[in-house]
Amino acid sequence: MTDLVYSRPNQCGACGAPLHPWLSGVRDRVYGVGGDWDLFRCGNAACAAAYLDARLTGQQLASFYATYSTHSDPVLAVSGAKRGFRRAIEWFLHRSLGYRRPDASTATSILARFFRVIPLLRHMASLRVFWLPYVAKGKLVEIGFGNAQTLLQMHDLGWDVEGIEFDTVCVDKARAFGLRVGEGDFLAQNYGDCSLDAVVGSHVIEHVPDPGELIAAIHDKLAPGGRMVLITPNGKSLGCRLMGAYWRGLEAPRHLTIQTPGSLIRHAERAGFRTVKLFGTPLGGGILQQSVQIRQGKPVGPTGRIAQLFWAIIASAIHLVRPKASDEIVLFCEK
Ligand SMILES: [Zn+2]
Numbered sequence: 001m002t003d004l005v006y007s008r009p010n011q012c013g014a015c016g017a018p019l020h021p022w023l024s025g026v027r028d029r030v031y032g033v034g035g036d037w038d039l040f041r042c043g044n045a046a047c048a049a050a051y052l053d054a055r056l057t058g059q060q061l062a063s064f065y066a067t068y069s070t071h072s073d074p075v076l077a078v079s080g081a082k083r084g085f086r087r088a089i090e091w092f093l094h095r096s097l098g099y100r101r102p103d104a105s106t107a108t109s110i111l112a113r114f115f116r117v118i119p120l121l122r123h124m125a126s127l128r129v130f131w132l133p134y135v136a137k138g139k140l141v142e143i144g145f146g147n148a149q150t151l152l153q154m155h156d157l158g159w160d161v162e163g164i165e166f167d168t169v170c171v172d173k174a175r176a177f178g179l180r181v182g183e184g185d186f187l188a189q190n191y192g193d194c195s196l197d198a199v200v201g202s203h204v205i206e207h208v209p210d211p212g213e214l215i216a217a218i219h220d221k222l223a224p225g226g227r228m229v230l231i232t233p234n235g236k237s238l239g240c241r242l243m244g245a246y247w248r249g250l251e252a253p254r255h256l257t258i259q260t261p262g263s264l265i266r267h268a269e270r271a272g273f274r275t276v277k278l279f280g281t282p283l284g285g286g287i288l289q290q291s292v293q294i295r296q297g298k299p300v301g302p303t304g305r306i307a308q309l310f311w312a313i314i315a316s317a318i319h320l321v322r323p324k325a326s327d328e329i330v331l332f333c334e335k
Pocket residue numbers: 012013014015016017042043044047048049263
């Protein structure tokens with residue numbers, strides 16, 4: 001078959017260790033794609049990346065996304081308490097990462113001081129800018145920008161933004177906002193070598209047939225000192241260990257690989273990144289909550305605020321005790 005785009009490797013793409021059968025009969029409980037899917041896992045305990053056991057053509061892969069949706073509209077203006085919270089985030093970003101100073105407001109400025117000591121708030125605020133320090137007119141590319149919320153926010157904060165997305169609906173919507181976006185694959189875009197200041201992707205790397213190839217390509221396109229930030233489910237999380245085939249982060253068959261702290265660090269070092277940081281976030285409450293929904297055979301998705309708060313507290317507790325057992329991890333690198 002000539003147009004194969006994904007084929008389960010014989011050895012781990014991150015560390016080269018042999019792969020062993022891990023989970024079988026995993027079903028798509030989120031978007032209802034049929035089939036029982038198996039996963040293999042790297043035998044090197046320090047890496048332990050996992051791979052979907054499949055051989056897929058581009059057409060098959062595209063069919064897995066027929067009912068997949070990131071088509072919600074971005075939230076641009078907020079009012080009342082949400083506006084105050086957003087202002088507090090801006091104060092935090094001003095003080096910690098050098099973003100512009102918000103309009104004076106004593107109350108939100110004081111609220112922002114709590115962000116430093118409460119990890120959930122600190123990470124919620126930092127996620128807004130992908131933990132990136134401000135670079136005036138820095139050129140930033142977001143891979144898989146979805147509803148373009150982040151691109152619009154980063155543009156407002158002073159970045160020169162560009163996006164790439166497979167989903168035509170998302171591309172059309174972003175263009176209607178006046179954003180410069182491309183359709184398809186990062187590797188097929190014409191960015192100049194060493195031309196970008198930042199490349200970011202949230203929950204993208206696990207959908208990519210060859211994560212090592214993508215990370216190497218990002219490294220090539222970054223300017224010296226440029227940064228890459230990738231967020232992904234953690235295949236070595238406590239949630240994954242406890243929930244097994246029900247774990248939300250598996251999302252077979254759309255997640256082709258499941259990364260871990262060890263596998264991401266190996267990919268980044270092999271690509272040549274000078275500084276490689278890996279940290280867990282306390283933001284994986286949704287992954288835990290939805291894993292329980294999958295296990296109970298319930299519809300998968302966000303529920304009431306109390307339940308969301310409960311799972312946010314559980315995710316925060318895991319993050320506090322063992323950050324790298326969090327259900328969501330961040331790879332932050334500098335070229
Ligand atoms: Zn490995």
